[in-house]
Amino acid sequence: MRQRPRVFVTRSLAGPALARLAEHGDVDVWPEPTALPPAVLASRVAPAEGLLCLLSDRVDAALLARAPHLRAISSLSVGVDHIDLAAATARGVPVGHTPGVLTETTADLAFALLLAAARRVPEADRCVRDGHWRPERVWEPDLLLGRDVSGATLGILGLGAIGRAVARRARGFGMRVLAWSRTPRPLEDLAGGVELVALPELLAQADFVSVHVALAPETRGLLDAETLGAMKPGAILVNTARGGIVDEAALAEALRTGRLAAAGLDVFAHEPLERTSPLLALPNVVLSPHIGSASRATRTRMAELAVDNLLAALAGRRMVACANPEVYDAHERPETGHSRPVSR
Numbered sequence: 001m002r003q004r005p006r007v008f009v010t011r012s013l014a015g016p017a018l019a020r021l022a023e024h025g026d027v028d029v030w031p032e033p034t035a036l037p038p039a040v041l042a043s044r045v046a047p048a049e050g051l052l053c054l055l056s057d058r059v060d061a062a063l064l065a066r067a068p069h070l071r072a073i074s075s076l077s078v079g080v081d082h083i084d085l086a087a088a089t090a091r092g093v094p095v096g097h098t099p100g101v102l103t104e105t106t107a108d109l110a111f112a113l114l115l116a117a118a119r120r121v122p123e124a125d126r127c128v129r130d131g132h133w134r135p136e137r138v139w140e141p142d143l144l145l146g147r148d149v150s151g152a153t154l155g156i157l158g159l160g161a162i163g164r165a166v167a168r169r170a171r172g173f174g175m176r177v178l179a180w181s182r183t184p185r186p187l188e189d190l191a192g193g194v195e196l197v198a199l200p201e202l203l204a205q206a207d208f209v210s211v212h213v214a215l216a217p218e219t220r221g222l223l224d225a226e227t228l229g230a231m232k233p234g235a236i237l238v239n240t241a242r243g244g245i246v247d248e249a250a251l252a253e254a255l256r257t258g259r260l261a262a263a264g265l266d267v268f269a270h271e272p273l274e275r276t277s278p279l280l281a282l283p284n285v286v287l288s289p290h291i292g293s294a295s296r297a298t299r300t301r302m303a304e305l306a307v308d309n310l311l312a313a314l315a316g317r318r319m320v321a322c323a324n325p326e327v328y329d330a331h332e333r334p335e336t337g338h339s340r341p342v343s344r
């Protein structure tokens, strides 16, 4: 094995994390501020032992097959649906991700979208900018009427760290909080402020639904025409998780007909959102370009954790946050307590 592992990084990152990585490895950084073409990704990963990638880089079985030296993948994201985890595990490659450090920042954006959609903030902003706020209409009793957040019922889909952080915010706003979770979750830290319910009950009762499940085969299209149709009439949907969880065509139709009052969306089935998307023509949708974790401090913490994960794995230690911990199973080295992925 080379003394200094070769690492490919798919985007230059602000802050000191990459410099720390460069102290330990020969680092090749894609210099452009634009997405990496898949063919370039494949050729740059081919000689690498480590890969630090973004959620926009597709790391599939074919790419892994062309990277025979790869020993560690680290993604600057908590979600890892862009990586074929099964293929990585089969090749003995641990996949790092960044849970925890982005929880509060992402919950903030979910709540920002919820408030903006409820109170029609983008429409209000356009009203002022476009000169529709005129002297003869200085204050209108029925201008841009929205929904109250306080006292309303919020339904949270997925009660992981981000869902819980949204629940805490909702309690602060005086909301009743319902939650649906695919896996059993302890609720003690939420101090009785959240009621776990079945999905149909949540959809029927919630004035706001906020999505916080990971994208997986079981959750793809979870909110389709049928489940969107089961939502309370006039409800508002917020999605800061992954676009593939929601059927966008069905959502656009529900918003167009007024069956749903509004939506706040940070994530889309295809990113960037296609210019032909019907969502763009709807005034009752607040759109943002996948910025859930986008605060300077959080992105710095994500970069640090991504580098920690990579350096640990390249040094033969367990990653700090590993998305496929099963890669370590049965490969624990009892004499050190350290872990080593299955060798290929």
Ligand code: DGY
Pocket (backbone or CB within 6 Å): 055, 076, 077, 078, 079, 080, 102, 241, 292, 293, 294
């Ligand atoms: C993630 O980390 O998965 C978010 O979507 C972006 O921070």
